[in-house]
Amino acid sequence: MDNAQASEDREDFSSSTANATWSRLLAGNRRFVEGKVQHPWQDKETRNSLIERQNPDAAILSCSDSRVPPEIIFDAGLGDIFAVRTAGQMIDDAVLSSLEYAVDDLHVSLLIVMGHEGCGAIKAxxxxxxxxxPQGIAExxxxxxxxxxxxxxxxxxxxxxDSADIERVHIARTIEHLVERSTVIxxxxxxxxxxxxxxxYELTTGKVEVLSF
Incomplete structure (x- = not known):
């Protein structure tokens, strides 16, 4: 296999894996919204299978808000999501190192940056x-x-x-900063x-809004 073919195969595999993971998570969110959660992969057998190693499909950077737990919102199970949570999805060295570990060591193909409706950090x-x-904030x-x-x-x-638009701007800006600050990413x-x-994430509906930037 030549390098061009190998590169093409890698692209197809990575994008298909990421898209499949994202589709599965969004399907879980639909179940959550409809009140039809399945609580998958939360049994004793799954717990025991994860004792020696983890193999999450996705990493999520989201807010620490107690109303926004990713595993519940996406009706996910043990070992599905590598979650990093800070107030307002703030990024510091610990956050970067954690996400880089997910990408380089755990080989997640999908990284989600998720803000939410009514974010207290943004309100503040x-x-x-x-x-x-601006000057007062700088001081x-x-x-x-x-x-x-x-x-x-x-x-x-x-x-x-509008608060929703400000939240969307903050999500886009967070993604930009992740890419700017992390060579690994x-x-x-x-x-x-x-x-x-x-x-x-919409607190009022339970729905995850997918954003395009």
Missing amino acids: AVQAFEQLG SDSYILHAVSPSVIQAHEAELD REALSEERLMIVGAR
């Missing part, structure tokens, strides 16, 4: 922007404000003031070993 950033302005000692407020400012510059994307998708 919006309030700070309205009260303090603040709040890590959350420094991490989230640039998304609020970007949305304001684009004349977007950039290489996985360029080699077509990884697909990144953006999503927004």
